[in-house]
Amino acid sequence: MIEAFALSLPGIRHGFFSRAGGVSPGLYASLNGGLGSRDDAANIAENRARMAAALGVAPHCLLTAYQSHSPDVLVAEKPWQPDARPRADAIVTRTPGLAVGVTSADCGPILLADAEARVIAAAHAGWRGALTGVAEATVAAMERLGAERGRLRAALGPMIRQDHYEVGPDLMARFAAKDKASGRFFRPAAREGHAMFDLPGYIAERLRRAGISRIEDLGLCTYANAGRFFSYRRSTHRAEADYGRHVNAIVLQGAGSE
Secondary structure, eight states: OBOOGGGOOTTEEEEEOOSOSOOOOGGGOSOOOOTTSSSOHHHHHHHHHHHHHHHTBOGGGEEOOBOOSOOOEEEOSSOOOGGGOOBOSEEEEOOTTOEEEEEESSSEEEEEEETTTTEEEEEEEOHHHHHHTHHHHHHHHHHHTTOOTTTOEEEEOSBOOGGGOEEOHHHHHHHHHHOTTOGGGEEEOSSTTOEEEOHHHHHHHHHHHTTOOEEEEOOOBTTTOTTTOOOHHHHHHTTOSOOOOEEEEEEEOSTTBO
């Protein structure tokens, strides 16, 4: 479990989990938390129980949604069943003992907290979510629960980094059309017409535009470190049949937590 200094706050526990410490074999070795993967369901349940224990909550209180690369945010007030996950790419709560999380395997996990208001959130930002405003929507949802953006702290977890994230002209055109200030996050690739995209840099910029000044980027690349992290893109390049997913979560300590 990797922790960010920015979120080492009283009454809050968090973690960006790597692929180590679980029971899954093969492609999923070993701490696969992806409910959407083809790993054995019993292995996933055990892995998520281990992550819940590390966060100090019961297994049913580790919550992730059905992610679809959207800017949609939901508020969690009680646990839901794994087979009845609501659709969203960010979860916000002020309920102690609920660990709200997102899964990732190259996309950008963001954990946020206002320790004074006791409002926390987890957001999943791939290029689509980042471009369409999942960061801003998450901050707005936190404000509706009593947070103040001037007090918010954010941490960016392991994700694919610019050296390994080649994109084509269609994606660059989408960014140019929707966000004219995005050009500095693309640098020319070796392949003509393509570029290397700085996803964490862009996510951090969108958070800054939303008024968040305290942002910590762990600087870890999922693609580059196969022994430590799962990576959708690396798995695709290797023609592997599937890939594992990380869980990244944050919890207010209190009722339901240890």
